[in-house]
Amino acid sequence: MTPVMHDDEVEVPPALVAELVRTRFPDWAGLPLTALHGTGTVNAVFRLGEDLVVRLPRRPGPAAQLPAELAATRELFGRTRFPTPEVVAVGDPGAGYPFSWSVVRWIPGTPADEVGTADAQDLAADLAEFVRGVRDLSLHGRRFSGDGRGGDLHRHDGWVRECFERSGELLDVPALRALWERYLRLPHVSADVVTHGDLVPGNVLITGGRLAGVLDVGGLGPADPALDLIAGWHLFEGAARERFRAGCAGGDLDWVRGQAWAFVQAVGLVWYYVRSNPRMSSLGARTLARIVADPLV
Structure with missing residues (x-):
């Protein structure tokens, strides 16, 4: 069974998922059901047959965001040349599970966190094309709102400092504190664009060294154009990172802020998931480590 990652998450065993599918979608009841143990932290994910994936929120917060996630998934589907999830169906709470859940189309490919991508220049070029394609989507008058990544770096100061306090035995905290202080002096001058919002390796699928698809698109929406540049630090090094940067065609300040957003995400991952994920x-x-080896501020 997957270790508990959050204090408020619900248990989602395979038998429960099978019962939900049998009750809500009886035509799929006979399909094999397989738990997918990736790095995801928001949803319990199960492959259903050959062509479907069942996604069930683990926590009340993400569950409340499911309608927005489904809308974002539909907004992006078919808008770039790279596959992204297609919503097939939505299920109701039941069998003791308290939230609505979704079924999407299976996308073949290997998650990037299962293969080496540091020098993957073709992947870097493909992912940059994906980032540009997402940026080309219409904002429809929307602007960034909320406290998540992609707005004001200063609003993350409390969280980052909490991470420092919890990471004394895991990281070189003094060096990271000094770097964070420099990030906080960065201006934010770029207008919002549409971003994917979470281009971590587990959401990037690869086939033959090329981008085969992008998962977990529920965070799609207006944000700092630098936000999706986190992929340059999560996935690449050296020439591959430079190819990603060039392909994204952003300014120098956006590239530096992209490093800062990668820092904000990474510093929380280390201590929070050290045992559970x-x-x-x-x-x-x-x-x-990549950021410290090549700081941009």
Whole structure:
């Protein structure tokens, strides 16, 4: 069974999911059901047959955001040349599970956190094309709102400092504190664009060294154009990172702010998931090591 990652998450065993599917979608009841143990932290994910994926929120907060997630998924589907999830159906609470849930189309490919991508220049070019394609989507008058990544770096200061306090035995906190102080002096001058919002390796699918698809698109929406540049630090090094940067065609300040957003995400992953999700914790540590080796401020 997957370790508990959050204090408020609900248990989602395979038998419960099978019962939900049988009750709500009886035509799919005979399909094999397989738990997918990736690095995701928001949803319990199960492959249903060959072509479907069942996604069930683990926590009340993400569950409340399911309508927005489905709308974002539909907004992006078919808008770039790279596959993204297609909403197939939505299920109701039941069988002791308290939230609505969704079924999306399966996308073939290997998650990038299961293969080496540091030098993957073709992948870097593809992912940059995806970032540009998402930016080209209409804002429809929307602007960034809320406290998540992609707005004002200063609003994350309390969280980052809490991470420092909890990471004394895991990271070189004095060096990271000094770097964070420099990030806080960065201006934010770019207008919002549409971003994916969470381009971590587990959401990037690869086939033959190329981008095969992008998952977890529920965070799609207006944000700092630098936000999706986190992929440059989570996934790439050296020439591959430079190819990603060039392909994204942003300014120098956006690139620096992209490093800052990667820092904000990574510093929380290390301590928070050190026991419950070691792969996510390792991602955070690896990303921070890349940033410290090449600080842009």
